[in-house]
Amino acid sequence: MRMHYGFPIMAGLVIFIGLLCAPFALGTAVTKEYKQPEVKLPAGEKECVESTQFMRENHMQLLNEWRDYALRDGKRTYVNHQGKEFTISLQRTCMKCHNSKADFCDKCHNDAGVTPYCWDCHIQPEGLK
């Protein structure tokens, strides 16, 4: 059996597969190990509202619950697992310690490719420009 246009087809396939594998063979985009972003932690405070692990995994749920507690239920004091009390407020509690949105929130959010719309209304500690 003879293949029509055998050479161009084979050559095309080789080039195509070569291009497909190029990032693995040459580039660092795929093989480079993911590095966690280095967020800037507050200088004065050691402990957050809850433990670091809890905040890392659940801050979005916590903030979501907070907004309902404060706005809809009128409950503006949060009691954490240790029994310590905090004022429920993104701007007046969270951002007082984490006083830079760019160095804290944005670092992870940019890496994870999420853009929460908190800042459409809430004012970041850096102020608005």
Add this chain to the structure above:
Amino acid sequence: MKNNRRTFIKLAAVAAAGLAVAPKAAVASSGGHSPAKVNAKAEHAKQWAMVVDTTKLHSAEEINKLAEICHKTHNVPHIEGKKEVKWLWHDTYAHTFPEQENPHLAEEVHHRDYMLLCNHCENPSCVRVCPTKATFKRADGIVAMDYHRCIGCRYCMAACPYGSRSFNWGEPRHGLDLSKLNPEFPTRMRGVVEKCNFCVERLAEGKDPACVEASEGALAFGDLYDPESPVRKVLRERFTIRRKPSVGTEPCVYYII
């Protein structure tokens, strides 16, 4: 042991009692309570209400001064024209009390300016029509808005007989002086309705609303269902009227004429 009908019924009764108690005991031991509570300093009421003394507060300048304080506290944008956003404003007698118009009204009363704001009605029509429950009535009678949930359909604006709601047609931050924001309170975003909130955030800290504090006694604020509250004291002593009583929303802002 002999199994007769009597012992069977006794056992069944004990089992039934156990089943009735068990679920409650399980709930109590799991600690299934909300970790949030009301601020210790917070003011409480069954229905917050306000009385505006129009014999003391009736000039546009004085009302504008209060509006400026309110708008500064809540980062309300300043926009001219039809797309204006307002929480506290003023208008003429004819626009404020269209049902109480009278061709031979005392001239002085007719020429006053009247302070207007959300009436925080006892029977708010805006709450009834909101499809997402973004506007709702709190336990203390304040008609509040959850801007996170507002989809900007403006049904509430159509339903409100007092025009107390404003729609953010554009980016509201463009109407704000960004260097003079109140960093303690958020702004709003494009495409949501906003209005006066009776300063819920101040009441939660045990303070009076910003306009009441700045009014030098021209505004009284308190619980409508507490006979000892400042509001009830004024309502007992002075003759007051409300805006558009016939629409049945039971507004909670009263005017001394």
